[in-house]
Amino acid sequence: MRDSYRHKLTEVVDDVLEMTRLVRTAVQRANTALLDADLAAAEAVISGDAVLDSWYDDLDARCLTLLARESPVAGELRTLTATVRMCADLARMGDLAVHVAKIARMRYPASAVPDTVRPNIERLCQIAEDIVGMALSALEQRDEFDARMMAEYHEEADALRAQQFDIILADDWPHGVQAAVDIALLGRYLERIADHAVLIGSRVIYIVTGLYPKGEQWTIA
């Protein structure tokens, strides 16, 4: 009985890893769609989200079932409760990547990112990808990772978001209302992707140490 339970728990952990890889691919493709006006990449993200949603439904049900049927304690309890929350974060990241891709698709064949704000958005896309990559490494290695670096990335993402508003609300913004609205929404989606990736990092720390990180970098609602 316990062997079967242990096996199911291992499968859950492996599948969360795989879901994280799928989400990282979605985020990378969304960024490509956006920065390169790549329609195929956009369509791949949009059509691939149904798969991510079913991964989420499946993993969520399996975790809650294991919780209810196996009365796990200690490390396994932490793993399961943290995994339930992680899957929700991963599903939201997939949805946010779709929102990014849809804006890219709407503006095709033009780019949704005007030159004046391109360096900012490029950097925010890179941060989002890097943070997701850090979350994936943390999950793969199941070891305390450099949470401080993740927090620094997140602060930089916040600063880029503030800078976006300075750029689009400046008197000399030449690209019109639609482009400004696109950037306001894109910036929010990319910032939220980074938020969720940082939360996943904190869940990994919790699994490993039993403690959630404290401090202002971590208290993301």
Next chain:
Amino acid sequence: MRDSYRHKLTEVVDDVLEMTRLVRTAVQRANTALLDADLAAAEAVISGDAVLDSWYDDLDARCLTLLARESPVAGELRTLTATVRMCADLARMGDLAVHVAKIARMRYPASAVPDTVRPNIERLCQIAEDIVGMALSALEQRDEFDARMMAEYHEEADALRAQQFDIILADDWPHGVQAAVDIALLGRYLERIADHAVLIGSRVIYIVTGLYPKGEQWTIA
């Protein structure tokens, strides 16, 4: 033992109800802050969110503990798994109300909602409040409620969102980039509040019937 468990489960259900009331108040106050340029209402929402976050952390932990320790089955299992998800939706609604309040506060003493788009935003605020109220009634009565009415409200919210873009991206939009960006973000926040409220409604149907509603009105990622 089982009496204590039954008691804890009842307390969880009562507390989810109370958290839903708190979130409804936050949404109502955020709308007041926005539509009436009411600074005190905005500040109340913003400062009150920490309380909502701690309600969420507490309820989430209690549900997962009951799941792990009591091996619930049937109706109680459904109640607990649905409640875990509901609390996450409620916490997000609180955060979204804060985002609405912060935009209202930023533009004070002016209103963040120009006249040309005011009927639209007023209606979307009302829908958000009404849908949250329907979710609260559904939770209070623990009975199958009129899911179709909730779905119609949600469709109307989607239509209002589309109309917002028509208004702010029109050639004759006279209010400038900042106001357009505000409306784009506000519309998203209010739409997401409605999304989460509909999800809560679907959780209630699941608790009562054991089934999640199907159909395009319900498959919100």
